[in-house]
Amino acid sequence: MAFAAQNNRDLGERRYRDALVSELFGNVTDSILQVMDLTALVAPDPDVTKSDIVISGEELIRQPSYDAYRDHVARLWGLARDAVLICAYDCPPVNLPPGAFYFEPITRTLARLPNLTECSVVGKHRDLCYVLARKRPHTGHARDLSPDDFNLMSAVTDHPLLLRQVVDTARERLGFFPAQLPRAIEYPWVLASLPQNLAGWALADVGAGVNPVPLQLAERGAAVYTVDGHHQRRDLPDQAAWNEWGFLDYSSLDKRITSFQCPFEEWSSPARLDCIYSISVIEHVPARTRRRWIQLFAAQLRAGGVLLLTMDLFAETSLLRNFSEGMAIETESEHGDLSAVVDEVRHAGFEVGECWVKRNVPRSRVDTAFLRAVRRGPEPNLV
Numbered sequence: 001m002a003f004a005a006q007n008n009r010d011l012g013e014r015r016y017r018d019a020l021v022s023e024l025f026g027n028v029t030d031s032i033l034q035v036m037d038l039t040a041l042v043a044p045d046p047d048v049t050k051s052d053i054v055i056s057g058e059e060l061i062r063q064p065s066y067d068a069y070r071d072h073v074a075r076l077w078g079l080a081r082d083a084v085l086i087c088a089y090d091c092p093p094v095n096l097p098p099g100a101f102y103f104e105p106i107t108r109t110l111a112r113l114p115n116l117t118e119c120s121v122v123g124k125h126r127d128l129c130y131v132l133a134r135k136r137p138h139t140g141h142a143r144d145l146s147p148d149d150f151n152l153m154s155a156v157t158d159h160p161l162l163l164r165q166v167v168d169t170a171r172e173r174l175g176f177f178p179a180q181l182p183r184a185i186e187y188p189w190v191l192a193s194l195p196q197n198l199a200g201w202a203l204a205d206v207g208a209g210v211n212p213v214p215l216q217l218a219e220r221g222a223a224v225y226t227v228d229g230h231h232q233r234r235d236l237p238d239q240a241a242w243n244e245w246g247f248l249d250y251s252s253l254d255k256r257i258t259s260f261q262c263p264f265e266e267w268s269s270p271a272r273l274d275c276i277y278s279i280s281v282i283e284h285v286p287a288r289t290r291r292r293w294i295q296l297f298a299a300q301l302r303a304g305g306v307l308l309l310t311m312d313l314f315a316e317t318s319l320l321r322n323f324s325e326g327m328a329i330e331t332e333s334e335h336g337d338l339s340a341v342v343d344e345v346r347h348a349g350f351e352v353g354e355c356w357v358k359r360n361v362p363r364s365r366v367d368t369a370f371l372r373a374v375r376r377g378p379e380p381n382l383v
């Protein structure tokens with residue numbers, strides 16, 4: 001992959017940008033082919049050829065007129081084969097530094113570019129925004145998130161950089177990122193709730209189905225166990241027909257992951273776990289099974305271990321959705337609500353540190369609950 005980059009004059013800004021670039025693209029210093037200066041951008045230089053990714057410095061905010069600003073953006077865009085990471089204002093800055101100018105939100109400018117597919121604000125440092133704009137076309141997978149929905153959800157999640165990364169991982173490794181919009185909030189939340197370095201950690205994904213989170217956590221150094229009881233095996237040759245339900249043997253994608261095809265209530269963990277997470281699964285099992293699961297979570301986690309749950313609720317209520325694959329599994333009153341889950345988790349020996357509901361998720365019929373709890377001591381016996 002070829003990169004072209006402009007340098008930032010402000011050192012703090014440059015450090016922030018370099019950290020962001022390494023998060024997004026790895027260590028690119030060796031692959032930067034051209035460091036372009038303003039002259040090269042303004043007066044097209046035959047030596048400056050196209051790059052896969054163009055990383056812009058703060059030159060854009062130094063353009064003295066709206067025309068010069070738009071030309072600069074167009075020139076950066078023209079030089080990029082795939083993407084531009086641009087540093088600019090997305091709202092009027094409180095303090096405009098000497099020699100800097102603001103004309104309009106950068107995301108509005110970028111939205112008018114030809115061939116733009118996905119665009120998200122992946123970082124903010126003081127008044128400046130870092131926007132990653134892409135030309136890459138949609139994968140064509142029937143279940144893959146559309147570019148419009150990606151753009152929409154990037155503005156909704158609290159973790160747009162993690163969303164960008166997990167969408168890329170999902171598409172590269174699984175062929176799709178689920179076009180189920182709450183997932184664009186749930187996966188980044190799980191990833192943000194765990195340390196960056198997971199060396200020595202053992203984690204379990206309960207009801208993993210087909211999702212990119214185990215792959216990203218294995219990349220962080222964790223041993224990951226996935227458990228899913230679905231009868232349908234997801235085999236690589238059929239990837240075009242996958243959705244997020246089913247049993248995938250993740251070890252075929254990453255040897256740090258071990259996958260078990262069985263109901264979680266019948267699973268014995270091979271190790272004491274540091275974290276158990278379950279994304280949009282526990283609301284799909286009957287309340288009796290849920291209570292058994294919560295006891296198992298407490299038994300399998302070490303003292304201080306972390307439990308992360310996300311759950312679908314009926315919109316504008318705290319009622320757990322009582323459906324699994326389109327069928328009601330029990331009555332709503334038998335199934336219970338979010339406060340019942342919180343009580344069950346506390347009663348099983350957890351401290352609930354976070355519990356909140358995301359309402360009004362775009363293009364979704366459900367609201368989503370997020371629960372983070374920590375296993376109180378002493379060390380439990382494995383069951």
Ligand SMILES: C[S@@+](CC[C@H](N)C(=O)[O-])C[C@H]1O[C@@H](n2cnc3c(N)ncnc32)[C@H](O)[C@@H]1O
Binds near residue numbers: 178228230245262285
């Ligand atoms: C809605 S999908 C969610 C998949 C994945 N967690 C995700 O984030 O997209 C629910 C998954 O839970 C699995 N599941 C349901 N009941 C289960 C059980 N008792 N034990 C293990 N997995 C179960 C299903 O097979 C399905 O793959």
